[in-house]
Amino acid sequence: MSKKNPVWAHGLPAALLLMAPFDLLASLAMDIYLPVVPAMPERLGTSPTVIQLTLSLYMILLGAGQMVFGPLSDRIGRRPVLLGGAALFAAASLALAAAGSGPVFLFLRVAQAAGAAAALVATFATVRDVYAERPEGAVIYSLFGSMLAFVPALGPVAGALIAERFGWRAIFVTLALLTLPALINATLRWHETRPTPVTRHRASMKPILRSPSFWAYTLAFSAAMGSFFVFFSTAPRVLIDRAGYSELGFSLAFATVAVVMIATTRFAKHFVTRWGVAGSAARGIVLLLAAAILLAGGQMSEAPSFATFILPMWVAAIGMVFTVSVAANGALAEFGDRAGTAVALYFCIESLFVGIAGTLAVMGFGGDTAWPLVGYMAAMALIVLSALGLVRRQSPAMRS
Template sequence: MPANSRIWAYSLPATVLLMAPFDILASLAMDIYLPVVPAMPGILNTSPAVVQLTLSLYMIMLGLGQIVFGPLSDRIGRRPVLLGGALLFAIASFCLAASSTVALFVAFRLLQAAGASAALVATFAAVRDVYAERPESAVIYSLFSAMLSFVPALGPIAGAVIAERLGWRAIFVALGAVALLALVNAVFRWHETRPVSAAVARRSVLPIFKSFAFWTYTLGFSAAMGTFFVFFSTAPRILIEGAGFSEVTFSLAFATAAGAMIVTTRFARQFVQKWGIPGSLARGMAMLLFGAVLLSVGQLFGSPSFFTFILPMWIMAIGIVFAVSVTANGALKGFGDIAGAAVALHFCIQSLIVGSLGTLAVVALHGNTAWPLVAYASVMALVVLVALALLRRRKIPG
């Protein structure tokens, strides 16, 4: 631990139990909502394109908010940003449950994303504060990654069951309740972790923007997460509307792709040690391209089904894990003294790319086919592979 960091006395298991809910909630608010997405146009009396905005704008706000909350956490501390974000997330979730018009629903989704953004950036900045120079850092990042892998697997199933038994509004009540429980726990147990010197010495963020390595690995993160974003944006329409899956059957099929990520995460440390950071990212991009080829074959010569849409996504899911296991370390290396700002920019740029280009692919190429997923994954993977080649050839410092 840095000498100027406030002492964190909790054990690693206690830390994970304290921090994990704030890491999970941002993703859970996306995934638990998926099974009811096809029904929302009728519920809110709007179009599928507007309902797509409730996914896209959430992603964009999740990133934009971190531009504000990352530097703010460097200035005033992690604790107030985390507590304020969790409270905002909970209030917005309860308001979403009470919404009856599309305008209010979209507005509260934006507020929910802002709250999730604040909690997320404060959590990751605190992890760097406490574990940046300790061997437990690899363990806690692996644990967080493993937990996040379970969210896409279990979130849609939970959403389908809740919606079937209690109605769609209960999904957002459940999100608000989880956020409140995590908030109450944090109020009593989460003390400030920001290094004392951070309030005085504020390094410029310009070196982050000038770092070719930062941009290469942030684009890699965008390629991986954007592929999954386009997948869950199109999957409900392809499988529920196109293939005739029920909400529960869809959720189970969707969960198998997340299951592929979970299994791959189990071996993440071994392949990173063997291939290194650049090698792992390159292999991740290659898997995205391979999956895109299989999706194209299924789209051209088959009909929407588990085999033509979900099985190729298993390949892409493996590639996603290869990429996200190394992109944070590759992008943020050398920026430990401005961790809040660096993490914020990393996540913000990724969210803007995913939210804008991913939505463009879904809208322009019709969200009821596999072509948006093929286009996004292929283009982004090729861009990252070119950037990696330039990074290696020119030996550009991070």
């Protein structure tokens, strides 16, 4: 039987200070760069296709790269993967600031994504190692999800301000400078948490992919994160183009959804303690379904407005937090001896699912209405509730 290393003795605030920067930087590297994308072909003397690849490949590598670094963290440990990934991310960010051609820039973006993927998978594997059976795990997961809600809203604004004052290269210098203190803190305080001993055969993916619980909770996580992705993709066109909001007005309305998520996070520990993993996930998914119904009613009854589009998303935001707070624990609970591999699969499947299904929803239903949100949230809610019901029937222990 494997045992956890006893050296992780950080309180919750210290643990968040260690972990949160790597979760945030992985997303920020995508969003902070968006304002300068249209000008990059001319500045680097390359084609728009190459610049588009710097976005697409970053997203793909961020998810798929975890399939490499997850099993690696099970073999050599969380700490070396975390430190190596963070160092690669910082070095690639600095090199991007000095890049002078499209191909070099593209290569360095791939390297930056690889570093982000390594740091991300090591972070979440550590959360699984330390907090799998503790209420603090729900707080960490929900805080991560809520903090990331602000990144798509604030990242492009920050990137535009930095580029306007200091030039586009300063964006990547900023990413490197933000990474360095996090890397130094981790070097000094991030101790190894991988369960020991770990043998090579334990890294097999087959038991993970055969687990109904893994699939049910991974789909639940996909439902929550995909709902926010579709909301982010449709909100500008719905509120600015159709409802007539100014850019500032849109930003403030959009931010209220993130504020609701942050506020809900404060209660994460209490509702998980009371309802458990399965109960919290089910309630979160039901709230997504309720939000879809409210959005559909608003879409059919009147023009889009704060009341018909944003207020239903407050309901969805609460459901997202309930779901995200427990989805990882539910999906990874059976895999303490291969947490890195399980985390990698968890995020890779979620990234691919959200990217494909979310994009199809926006393209299929039209990105200037609430219907993509209605379709995605309703369909995913019904699928996840069915999957959770199946897991509950197959696992008597979950009935409690």
